[in-house]
Amino acid sequence: MPNYGVPPVALARGEGARVWDVDGREYLDLIGGIAVSSLGHAHPALVEAVSRQVATLAHTSNLFLHEPEVLLAERLLGLLGAPARVFLSNSGTEANEAALKLSLKYGRANGRTYFVAAENGFHGRTLGALALTGKPSIRDQFGPFSIDVRFVPYGDADALKNAVTDECAAVFLEPTQGEAGVVPPPEGYFTAAREICDVTGALLVADEIQSAIGRTGHWFAHQHEGFLPDVLTLAKGLGGGMPIGACVGFGAAATVFAQGDHGSTFGGNPVSAAAALAVLDTIDGDGLLEHTRTVGAELAEGIAAIGHPLLAGVRGRGLWRAVVLTDGRSAQVQAAAQRAGFLVNALQPDAVRLAPPLVITSAQVAAFVAALPAILDEAADAQ
C-alpha cells in the first residue's frame, strides 16, 4: 500500500553499524531501524539466542508458559529496581494500547473520564494510541476517537497542572519526545508531573518506547529525570530488531488488569523474548551504557564544533540526537548523507535524527562528523 511512499534504499545485509544495499553499496547506519537495532546488525549474541530459541520452541501462545518470557519480565524488574508486573506485546503501539486499557479501567473505577497527553507527542498508529498522539497531520483524519484526550504543550508544568484534575485517568508523556524531534524535557518537568499525578491520583504513563534500553546512556530515560512512572511502555530497542514490546505497571497499576482483561497471541513469544534477553545481557556485559554515553558525547561535541550556516545545533542524549538546522532542509541533508554513505533520518523539516546502533565505534562516529560539513554544503546548495 502507498502509506510508506517508496523508500530510498533497499538494504540487503548488515554487520555492526554498517549495512549494504542490494547493489553492494556500503553505508554507516546512523538510524538503526529507528532506534531499534541496539546491538547493530548480525550481532553474534542475538543470532545465537534467536537461532537457539527458534530451534527449541518458537511459540506457545499465552495458554502456556515459557522460560524466556519469565526471565525477561524478571530482568526488566531488576533493571527498574521496583516491584512491578509486566505485560509483553509485539510492538510499541500495542504496549501503549495495554497502558491505555489499563488506565481506562483504573479511571472508570474512580470516576475519571479523560486523558492528558502532549502536543507533538507520538504514541503509535493504532486507534487508541493514535488518540493520544498530538500530531494533527496523522491523527485528525481518523477521529473522532472513543476516548477524551486533552493536549498540553510539552514541558509546560503549569499547563499540565491546569489540565490534570481528579477526573483525569492518566497522563501519557515521553520522557524525551522522539518523533517531535528528539526534544528533552526542561529541568524539573517530570518532578512536577510526578507531583501533579500524586496529588490528583491520575496515573503517570511514561512512553519509553524509543528512549529506553540504553539509548540515552541509561537503561531508561526517566532515570535522567529522577522519577518513577506508574506505567512504563517499552518496545523499539528491547528486541534488537525482533518485534517485542512491554507494558510495565508499578504499585496499584500492576494489578488493574484481572484475568481475561487483555491478551495477545504472539505477545512475548519465545524467540522475541530470547532476543530481548540477549540484548539486555549484551548491553550489560559489554558496558554499552558507558559506551553510549562516551561515544554519544563525541558525536554531539563533534557536531557542535562544526561551524556551518545550515547548522543550528544538536539536541538529545547518548546515541539519540537531533541535528538541528537553521532552515527546513532535512530532506536534502538526508539525501546528501546517503550519497556520502551515511543513513540518517529527516525527522522534522529542521531536524535530522541520529539513533545509531549502540555498538557504533568512536572511529565510525568520527567518520560521520568529518563528512558532515560537506553533506551540509551539498544540502544547502540542493534544489
Ligand SMILES: *Cc1c(COP(=O)(O)O)cnc(C)c1O
Ligand atoms: C515508535 C514509537 C511508538 C510506536 O511503536 P510501534 O512499534 O511503531 O507501534 C510509540 N511511542 C513512541 C514514543 C515511539 O517512538
